[in-house]
Amino acid sequence: MTILIIAEHDNSSLKEITLNTITAATQIGGDIDLLIAGEDCAAAAEAAAKISGVTRVLVADQACYNGQLAENMAALIMSMASNYSHILAPSTANGKNVLPRVAAKLDVSVLSDIISVESPDTFKRSIYAGNIIATLQSLDPIKLLTVRGTSFSPAEQNGSAFIKVVDGAFDEALSLFINNDSVVNERPELTSAKIVISGGRGMQNGENFSMLEKVADKVGAAVGATRAAVDAGFVPNDMQVGQTGKIVAPDLYIAVGISGAIQHLAGMKESKVIVAINKDPEAPIFQVADYGIVSDLFDTLPELENAL
Amino acid sequence: MKILIMVKRVTDPNVTIRPNMDSSNVDLTNVKMAMNPFCEIATEEAIRLKEAGIASEVIVLSIGDKQSQDQIRTSLAMGADRGILIETDATLEPLNIAKLAAKVIEEEEIDLVLLGKQSSDKDNNQTGQMLAAIKDWGQATFASKLYISNEKATVTREVDTGLQTIELTLPAIVTCDLRLNTPRFASLPNIMKAKRKPLVIKPIEEFGLDLTPRFKMLNVESPQVREAGDILGSVDELLEKLKTTEGVL
Numbered sequence: 001m002t003i004l005i006i007a008e009h010d011n012s013s014l015k016e017i018t019l020n021t022i023t024a025a026t027q028i029g030g031d032i033d034l035l036i037a038g039e040d041c042a043a044a045a046e047a048a049a050k051i052s053g054v055t056r057v058l059v060a061d062q063a064c065y066n067g068q069l070a071e072n073m074a075a076l077i078m079s080m081a082s083n084y085s086h087i088l089a090p091s092t093a094n095g096k097n098v099l100p101r102v103a104a105k106l107d108v109s110v111l112s113d114i115i116s117v118e119s120p121d122t123f124k125r126s127i128y129a130g131n132i133i134a135t136l137q138s139l140d141p142i143k144l145l146t147v148r149g150t151s152f153s154p155a156e157q158n159g160s161a162f163i164k165v166v167d168g169a170f171d172e173a174l175s176l177f178i179n180n181d182s183v184v185n186e187r188p189e190l191t192s193a194k195i196v197i198s199g200g201r202g203m204q205n206g207e208n209f210s211m212l213e214k215v216a217d218k219v220g221a222a223v224g225a226t227r228a229a230v231d232a233g234f235v236p237n238d239m240q241v242g243q244t245g246k247i248v249a250p251d252l253y254i255a256v257g258i259s260g261a262i263q264h265l266a267g268m269k270e271s272k273v274i275v276a277i278n279k280d281p282e283a284p285i286f287q288v289a290d291y292g293i294v295s296d297l298f299d300t301l302p303e304l305e306n307a308l
Numbered sequence: 309m310k311i312l313i314m315v316k317r318v319t320d321p322n323v324t325i326r327p328n329m330d331s332s333n334v335d336l337t338n339v340k341m342a343m344n345p346f347c348e349i350a351t352e353e354a355i356r357l358k359e360a361g362i363a364s365e366v367i368v369l370s371i372g373d374k375q376s377q378d379q380i381r382t383s384l385a386m387g388a389d390r391g392i393l394i395e396t397d398a399t400l401e402p403l404n405i406a407k408l409a410a411k412v413i414e415e416e417e418i419d420l421v422l423l424g425k426q427s428s429d430k431d432n433n434q435t436g437q438m439l440a441a442i443k444d445w446g447q448a449t450f451a452s453k454l455y456i457s458n459e460k461a462t463v464t465r466e467v468d469t470g471l472q473t474i475e476l477t478l479p480a481i482v483t484c485d486l487r488l489n490t491p492r493f494a495s496l497p498n499i500m501k502a503k504r505k506p507l508v509i510k511p512i513e514e515f516g517l518d519l520t521p522r523f524k525m526l527n528v529e530s531p532q533v534r535e536a537g538d539i540l541g542s543v544d545e546l547l548e549k550l551k552t553t554e555g556v557l
Contacts, residue, residue, distance in 0.1 A: 010469075067472065070437065070447050093467040097449045100402070100434035104441035109403050109522035112432050122526065127430050128325035132334055135527040174446035174480075178462070178473040191468075195556070219557065227486065237452065237466045237487060244426065244486065246468070252556040262324065263428075269534060273554050275546065281539075290537035291549055303543045308557075 001030030001120060004080065006073075006089040006098065009036060009044035014051075016192040017090040019154035021147045022053050025088055026155065027117040031055040033084075034161070037076055039066040045163055052159040062169040067177030068094050074101040075170035081106055084142060086120070091146040091247075099144055108140040113247075115151040129243050130266035149191055150249035150270060183236050187213075190241065193222035195252045198241055198268070199234070200226040202257020202278065202297055206234040211301040212256060218308040224248065226264050242267035257297045260285030277301075309456075309478075310416060311354045311363045314409060314423040314435070315347040315383050317376040321428040327528045334528055343379040346424025348386075348491040349484040353454060354422050355387035356489065362456050363420075365389050369412055371405050373397050377507060384502035385494035391507040394515070404519040406438035411515050413443060418479065420461065425450050425483040436483035446476035452487040 003025045008015040018034070025032050032053055036045045037060040045059040058080070064072045077098070081087060087102065089095030091113040103110045115133070116124040122137045123145060190196060199212050209223065216223050224241040225234065241248055243266040253271035258264060260276070260283055268274070269288055276289035279296050286292045293300055319325055320340040328335040357363040368383040370376040371394040380391035394408050413421065426433035433449075440447035448454075448463035452471065455462040461476045466485045476482075494502070512519070540546050550557040 067474065069474065070440075070449070074441065093450060093465075096433045097437065097447075100437035101441040101447065103434070104403060104406060104438035107403075109401055110432075110434055111523065112434060126531070128319065128334065129321065129428065130531060131325050132327065133529050133531050134525055135529075137524045137526055138522065139524060140522050174444075174477060175448070176475040178475055180467075180469065181464075181471040181473070183470040231486065236470060237485075238468060238470050243428070243431065252550065252554075263321065269531075273550065273556050274534070274537075275550070286539070287536045288534040290534075290554075291546055292537065292539045293541075293543070293546060294539060300543060304546075307543050307547055 001028065001085040002083060003028060003030050003032050003086040003088060004084040005032060005034045006077065006087070006095060007034050007036045007044070007048055008090045008092050008094060009038065009041065011038045011041040012043045014044050014047045015090070016154060016189065017092060017149035019051060020149040020152040021088055021090045022051055022155040023152040024114070024117055024147045025086070026053045028086055028120050030085065033058055035060065035077070037065040037073060038068065039063050049161040049163050050157045050159055051161070052156040054159055054161040057161050057163045058166050059163060060166040064169045064171035067180065068098070069175050069177055070097045070101050071172040071174040072170050073098045074105060075172050077102045078105050079168065079170065081142065086143045086145065088145050088147055091148050095146045099146055103144045106142060108142055108144055109138065110144040110146065111136055111138060112146050113148045114145050115148050129262045130269065131262070148247055150247055183238055187216060188220060188222045190222045190224050190239070190246050190248055193250055195219050195221035196224050196241070196248050196250045197221050197254040197256065198224035198226065198258060199229055199256050200258035201228040201232065203229060203234060209235055214305050215301060215308065218305060226258055255285050255289070256301065258285050259283045260288065309363050309419045311357060311366045312413060312416065312418040312421045313347070313350045313354045313366060313368050313383065313388065314421065315351065315368055315370050315379045316344040316424070316427050317341055317370065317372050317379045318344045318427050318429040321345060327530060331527050331529060333525060341375065343382050344424050344427040346426060346428070346484055347379070349486070349488050350422040350424050351383045351386050351388060352489045352491040353484060357456065358387065367392065367416060369394070369409060371396065371400060371408055380507055381502050382494065384505045385499040386492060387498070390505055393507065393509045394512055395509050396512040398519070400519060401522055402432050402434035403438055403522060404517070405435050406442055407517050408512070408515055409439050410442045420478060421481045423483055425485050436481050440481040446480040448474055448476055448480065449483045450485040451482050452485050454482060454488065
C-alpha cells in the first residue's frame with residue numbers, strides 16, 4: 001500500500017492538521033507521500049520533509065496552484081492517483097473542496113471527516129450532528145478519505161524525507177483566483193490550540209469579544225464563536241466552532257454565553273475539560289460541562305481575567 | 309440563464325437521532341423531516357437571481373423518496389418555477405446523486421447549479437464538488453457572496469483563514485454556506501400557488517445508471533455521553549479545579 005496525503009499549508013509553513021492526517025495514514029500502513037502544491041512553497045516542503053513517517057515529499061510549485069483552486073489541484077492529483085491505494089486530505093476547507101472532485105474523476109466515493117481507522121478499508125465517522133458514530137467499509141479500489149484532525153495525535157517531526165519535484169502545470173482555466181481576505185490573528189489556531197475560549201449570542205456584540213480576547217491572551221488560548229455569534233456579525237466566519245464550522249478538541253474549552261445547541265456541541269464535545277459560564281442555569285451547555293458557573297458573563301469575565 | 313437548485317429531505321436538525329435495535333442503521337421511525345437548511349439558502353439565492361432579472365428559470369431537483377415532494381413544494385412556494393423528483397427509496401451516496409444530477413443538467417441545459425455545501429444529516433460535503441467534476445465545470449464551494457455578470461460568477465468563499473474570492477466561467481457549480489443569505493418564509497398564497505406548479509416524477513430506473521453503493525455500513529453506535537459536572541460558586545474555585553484537579557492551566 002502507498003498513501004498520498006494532500007498537505008494543508010500556506011506556502012511558507014505547514015498547518016498542524018497535516019501532522020494529524022499523517023498519523024491517520026500511519027495507522028492504515030504503507031509508504032506515505034506528501035503532496036505540497038502551491039506557489040513559492042519551498043519552505044512548506046522543507047518543513048514537510050522533517051515529518052516522521054513521510055517517505056517522499058512531492059512538490060508542485062506553479063503559479064496555477066496559487067489559492068489551491070479545486071480544478072487545478074484535482075487535475076494534478078489525478079495525474080498521480082493511479083500510484084496509490086489511499087488518498088487522504090485533512091478535513092479542512094481545502095481538503096473538502098478538492099478531494100470529492102478527485103473522487104468523482106476517479107469514479108470512487110469519499111469518506112468525509114473520519115475519526116478512526118479500524119483497518120485499511122474500514123473507518124469511523126460521525127453523522128447526525130455527532131449523535132451517531134458509523135463504521136463504514138469502503139469497497140472502492142482507491143480509498144479517498146478526509147481526516148478530522150482532532151481525532152488523531154500529531155506526527156513527530158524528526159524525519160528526513162526525500163523531496164521530489166513534480167513537473168507540469170495543470171491549469172484547467174475553469175476558475176481564477178482573485179484574492180484571500182485572511183484574518184490576521186496572533187493567537188494560536190483554533191483547531192490546534194490547547195485552550196479555546198468561545199463566545200455565543202450572550203456576548204451581545206462584537207466589541208464584547210475583546211473581553212474573551214483578554215482572557216485568551218493571559219493563557220495563550222484561541223478564541224472561537226458559535227454560529228449565532230457569527231450570523232449576527234459579531235465576529236468573522238473563520239471563528240465558528242460547530243458541526244458546519246471548525247471541530248475543536250482542546251485540553252480546555254471555555255464556553256461563555258453559549259446555550260449549547262447540538263450543532264455547537266458537535267464541534268467541541270470531544271474537548272478534555274469543558275467549562276461553561278452562563279446566567280441561565282437551564283442552558284443545555286451545563287449538561288456537557290465538567291465545571292459550570294451560573295453567572296452574568298459581564299461580571300465573571302473581568303474577574304477571570306484578573307485572577308489569571 | 310437557467311438555474312438548477314438541488315434540495316434534500318433530511319431529518320429535522322433539532323432532533324436527536326439514535327441507532328436502531330440491532331445497531332445496523334439509524335432509527336428514523338416517526339422522526340420529523342425537513343428541508344436541509346443549506347438547501348433553503350440555495351433556493352433563496354436562486355430566487356433572488358431570478359428577481360434581479362439574471363435568471364430566467366429556476367428548476368428544483370430532489371432525489372429521494374416520494375415524500376421528498378414536500379421539500380420540492382417548499383422550494384416552489386419560496387419562488388422556484390418547477391420541480392423534478394427522481395424517486396427512489398434507496399439511500400444514495402453523493403457520487404450517485406451527482407451522476408443523476410448530471411443527467412438532468414444535460415436534459416435541461418443548465419447554466420448554474422446552486423446547492424447546499426453539505427446536508428445536516430450525513431455531513432458529507434461532496435455532492436457539488438462531484439457534480440462539478442463529472443460535468444468538468446468550475447466549482448465554488450462554501451459561498452458567502454455570489455455575483456453574476458457577463459457569463460462569469462464571482463464568488464466569495466468561507467475558508468479556514470477567512471474569505472477567498474474566485475471567479476468562475478459559467479456554466480458552473482456553487483455550493484452555499486450559511487452567510488450567503490437569509491431564506492424567506494413562503495407566504496400562504498404562495499404555498500397554495502406552489503401546489504399548481506409543475507412537478508415531474510421520474511423513476512430512477514429511467515436513467516439506466518449503475519448506482520451500486522461504494523461503501524457498506526457495518527455498524528452504528530451512540531457516542532459516549534458526557535456527564536454533567538459540578539456547578540461552582542466562584543472564579544477562584546474554578547481556577548483551583550483547572551490547575552490542581554485537571555492540570556489544564
